[in-house]
C-alpha cells in the first residue's frame with residue numbers, strides 16, 4: 001500500500017512520522033540543532049531540518065507535489081514572487097490578502113515589475129491580461145471577498161503564455177482544492193491558518209508539481225529560502241504538523257457550522273449581504289451603519305473573538321477595512337467571520353445578540 005492509495009484524511013494522520021523500528025518515537029522528531037556532523041545529507045540547519053522534512057512530506061502528499069516550509073505565509077509569498085525577474089510582468093488580483101497586495105504595490109512603485117491588476121473571478125478579462133505576462137497570481141477563494149477563480153482555465157492560459165501560475169490555497173486547503181492537479185505551477189499557504197489550526201504559530205509553505213518544470217521551480221524556491229534565510233523554526237514546524245493531524249475533522253466541523261450560519265445570516269434582518277462560496281469555513285457579511293456599525297458588532301461579541309487572522313479552532317470576527325492596507329474593493333462595513341468548531345447554537349446566539357445590539 002503506497003500513500004497515494006490512502007485518502008487525504010488518512011494521509012494527514014499517517015505521513016511525516018519516524019521509521020517504524022523498535023523503540024522509535026511515533027511522532028516526528030523535534031530537531032533542535034543548528035549544525036550536523038559532517039558528511040551527512042545536510043550540514044547546516046538553514047539548508048534542512050528533519051522536522052521540516054516531516055511536515056513537507058505530509059503537506060506535499062496532500063497537495064500532490066513537493067512542499068517547502070517557510071517562516072511565514074508572507075515569506076512563501078515573497079519566495080513565489082522571487083520567480084519573476086526584475087522588469088517582468090505580473091497579473092494580480094485587485095482584491096486578495098492585503099499583505100500580498102501591499103507587496104505587489106511596493107514592487108510596482110519601486111519599478112521591480114509591472115503589475116496588471118485584474119478581477120480573477122472574471123475569467124475572460126483575466127485570460128486577456130495573461131498574454132505576455134511572466135507570472136499570474138491567484139487566490140481562491142479570495143480573502144475576504146470569497147471570490148472564486150476558474151483555476152483550470154487561468155492556469156492553462158498562463159501555461160500557453162509561458163507564465164508561471166501561483167495559487168494561494170490558504171482558504172480552501174488541499175482537502176477542498178488541489179491547484180497543482182488543475183494545472184497551477186506553485187501553491188502558496190499561510191500555514192498559520194487552517195493547516196496548523198490553533199492560532200499559536202506563524203508559518204508558510206510552497207508546493208510545486210512533478211516533472212522538470214516543477215523540479216526547477218522547487219529548486220529556485222529552495223535556493224531563495226536558503227539564501228533569503230526566511231526559514232521556519234523547528235518548534236513551529238513541529239506544532240504545525242501536530243495541528244495538521246486534525247485538519248480533516250476540524251474543517252468538517254467548521255464547514256458544517258459555517259454553512260448553517262451562512263444560511264441563518266442570509267435571513268437575519270440586521271445583515272445586508274452574506275458572502276459564502278458554498279465550501280470552507282469563512283463567511284463575510286455586510287451590516288448596516290457603515291464602518292461604525294460593523295465595529296460595534298465586532299466589539300459586542302462575547303464568544304467570538306474580536307481579532308485578526310483566521311483558521312483556528314476558535315471563532316473570530318473582524319472588520320477588515322480597519323487595516324489601512326486592506327484593498328478598497330473591500331466594503332467598509334464588511335465583517336469577516338472565521339467560523340470555528342464550537343457548538344453552532346452558541347455561535348449563533350452570540351452573533352445574533354451582537355447584530356441586534
Ligand SMILES: *Cc1c(COP(=O)(O)O)cnc(C)c1O
Pocket residue numbers: 072073074075097099100139143168170171189190191192193202203204
Ligand atoms: C494570512 C494570509 C497570508 C499571510 O500569511 P502569514 O502566515 O500571516 O504570513 C497569505 N495569504 C492569505 C490568504 C492569508 O490569509
